[in-house]
Amino acid sequence: MxxxxxxxxxxxxxxxxxxxxxxxxxxxxxxxxxxxxxxxxxxxxxxxxxxxxxxxxxxxxxxxxxxxxxxxxxxxxxxxxxxxxxxxxxxxxxxxxxAGHSPAPVVEAVRHRVEQLGGLAVMLPTAQAQAAGAELAARFGLPRWSFSLTATDANRWAIRLARAVTDRSKILVNSYCYHGSVDESLIVTSPEGGAPRPGNVGAPVAVTETSRVAEFNDLDGLARELAHGDVAAVLMEPALTNIGIVLPEPGYLEGVRELTRRYGSLLIIDETHTFCAGVGGATRAWGLEPDVVTIGKAIGGGIPAGAYGLSAELADRLLGREDLDLIDMGGVGGTLAGNALSIAAVCATLGEVLxxxxxxxxxxxxxxxxxxxxxxxxxxxxxxxxxxxxxxxxxxxxxxxxxxxxxxxxxxxxxxxxxxxxxxxxxxxxxxxxxxxxxxxxxxxxxxxxxxxxxxxxxxxxxxxxxxxx
Incomplete structure (x- = not known):
């Protein structure tokens, strides 16, 4: 590393x-x-x-x-x-x-979109989105991408997709992880097992009904939780960041991948903060093999933008499910997600700044x-x-x-x-x-x-x- x-x-x-x-x-x-x-x-x-x-x-x-x-x-x-x-x-x-405050390429891309092209909230795609998706695919190694406005939403939608494709209900996270305001992530370890993270506001249900938890760097604890057979996905940062940086010990991330495959759970890597590891985040720098990557914040150069990438196998499985409403009211997506302004900012940030x-x-x-x-x-x-x-x-x-x-x-x-x-x-x-x-x-x-x-x-x-x- x-x-x-x-x-x-x-x-x-x-x-x-x-x-x-x-x-x-x-x-x-x-x-x-x-x-x-x-x-x-x-x-x-x-x-x-x-x-x-x-x-x-x-x-x-x-x-x-x-x-x-x-x-x-x-x-x-x-x-x-x-x-x-x-x-x-x-x-x-x-x-x-x-990327720094108001980097010149992003300012120019935003100005061009606003002043010359217009169309900030139009329900039509732009060809530029393909370029943004291709850049993310080249960096993180996952071929299919979709856009959000925040990493929180990217994580929420990835969780829904994981539940749909595995027909399992629970999400496993690390104690004191950070995945935005995702309800399933607000759980910590305790001597009695998983417990609500202190200060959690207005949880819709007890977090133990939706989530399991293991300590970062604890493969034995992860294996015990996955053995229940009800975990749709492990959602994790490759290094903890928002509780202070906690680095993975040698062999830990490889062990997480082996365990998720053994127990039939997907692996979602949240690169929102660990993008600092390099152009393809920790996923590229450390040779990780996730099923899904989520990311937000930095990719827009200050303009709200997030995204999630899927493996080809997972994307094909989801698109082949005729019972899933991925287009209208199925719970995945937002009206302003993938808008022309944020896509322009992503292209400029990734192509010319970071x-x-x-x-x-x-x-x-x-x-x-x-x-x-x-x-x-x-x-x-x-x-x-x-x-x-x-x-x-x-x-x-x-x-x-x-x-x-x-x-x-x-x-x-x-x-x-x-x-x-x-x-x-x-x-x-x-x-x-x-x-x-x-x-x-x-x-x-x-x-x-x-x-x-x-x-x-x-x-x-x-x-x-x-x-x-x-």
């Missing part, structure tokens, strides 16, 4: 410990500075009475300092807020802008970012770790790095997250708000990475105090 690496302080003794009172005092200081330097963002948030939770989408309340920053402009790897502060953006829309050359640049920067974090961890002998997945890097407050989703959830430290995120934001760095993830884009530079390395070192040294350095 040449696009993947992991660096930690394993074996170093005398690890420095975080003093909680000092952490809280520094966090309060940084949050006060955040409020003082961002009065226009604070005012916009206070005035947003018409919005549920005061934000366009409630997850935007995931902020390190009591209110979100409000966007003014975004270009390349940089954004500017309404108070005029510029940031290096390592969040990149939580992968939605992995190229082999771009990924080579992004991976080199991620290695540089990883090395900068590893130096700080080593200098202070911290029991932390840093993990890289292609163009994505994550630092964790555990050493060794977690090997399952449950282990990853257990080492989450909200105060420490908030301190580092606020310190960095106050000095011009944005990290993914949900965790300590940094993503490189084609527009990211070595100077951007080095700024983070310097500020991260400053933040950690300040946290640990004058006597903490090795």
């Amino acid at each position: 040449s696009t993947t690496d992991s660096t930690s302080s394993t074996g170093v003794t005398g690890a420095a410990r975080v003093e909680r009172d000092r952490l809280r005092a520094l966090l309060e200081r940084e949050q006060a500075a955040f409020a003082e330097r961002n009065p226009r963002s604070a005012a916009a948030y206070a005035e947003a009475d018409s919005l549920f939770g005061r934000v366009p989408m409630t997850w935007m309340n995931k902020t390190c300092a009591h209110f979100p920053l409000y966007l003014d402009t975004a270009r390349g790897a940089h954004v500017t807020d309404v108070d005029g502060h510029e940031y290096v953006d390592f969040s990149l829309g939580d992968t939605g802008s992995m 190229t082999e050359e771009a990924f080579a640049h992004m991976h080199a920067l991620a290695e540089r970012f990883e090395a900068g974090v590893a130096r700080v961890i080593g200098t202070h002998r911290l029991p932390w770790s840093v993990t890289r997945l292609g163009a994505r890097v994550e630092y964790r407050f555990a050493d060794p790095a977690p090997r399952t989703g449950t282990e990853a959830a257990a080492v989450h430290d909200q105060e420490l997250d908030d301190y580092l995120h606020t310190y960095l934001a106050n000095r011009g760095i944005l990290m993914t708000p949900f965790h300590n993830m940094a993503l490189m884009s084609p527009a990211t530079t070595e100077a951007d990475v080095d700024l983070h390395s310097r500020l991260f070192a400053e933040a950690v040294a300040l946290l640990l105090g004058p006597d903490a350095a090795a």
Whole structure:
């Protein structure tokens, strides 16, 4: 797995410990500075009475300092807020802008579609969709593609197709996986078996009725669940990402494929976040053989777009089923899915922006970012770790790095997250708000990475105090 690496302080003794009172005092200081330097963002948030939770989408309340920053402009790897502060953006829309903000080829393709051709919501296909499908097929190795507006919808529709073709009811996922707001994915392991993921809102039925769950990197647990014979498909990320990066151990993904075939379950690989592994995601980089690939976010260069690809055998089986309504009200598809605008954006993003050359640049920067974090961890002998997945890097407050989703959830430290995120934001760095993830884009530079390395070192040294350095 040449696009993947992991660096930690394993074996170093005398690890420095975080003093909680000092952490809280520094966090309060940084949050006060955040409020003082961002009065226009604070005012916009206070005035947003018409919005549920005061934000366009409630997850935007995931902020390190009591209110979100409000966007003014975004270009390349940089954004500017309404108070005029510029940031290096390592969040990149939580992968939605992995191509960078408003890349020129995408802007031109969108402008041409809107200004010259029109037809943004017309119930007719465009010939350009064939080109988009062919590009995805070449990258991921699956020959038949269909489009959605989000990866969540791609996953939902793939699940319905899997149930239809296998005549089985349950979907198996990994504990603390991320597949958008798919109901079947909101399940975690517990000593009593599968259990609802904490905080799940308004589940239509008990998640144990629709889903089974196994820990990532646990083939024995996967085999036990598949042996029930009721799993239509295993839906998984080839590496966990949204709970922090959890990499597959040697032989694990090969074992998943062997077990799914043995027990007659389909394998759906969700590449939405692991697309950072290369032009064909982890599927291509690691030689995986899924029945279905789902993907979203990054393929549209910021324009809403998702897709799912099917093996030829699976596509033929589905199209040969006259009892399945794949055209009208069968539950697969949406009126705006595959619209001309999103297809144009996909063609431009894949054809001209997220190229082999771009990924080579992004991976080199991620290695540089990883090395900068590893130096700080080593200098202070911290029991932390840093993990890289292609163009994505994550630092964790555990050493060794977690090997399952449950282990990853257990080492989450909200105060420490908030301190580092606020310190960095106050000095011009944005990290993914949900965790300590940094993503490189084609527009990211070595100077951007080095700024983070310097500020991260400053933040950690300040946290640990004058006597903490090795």
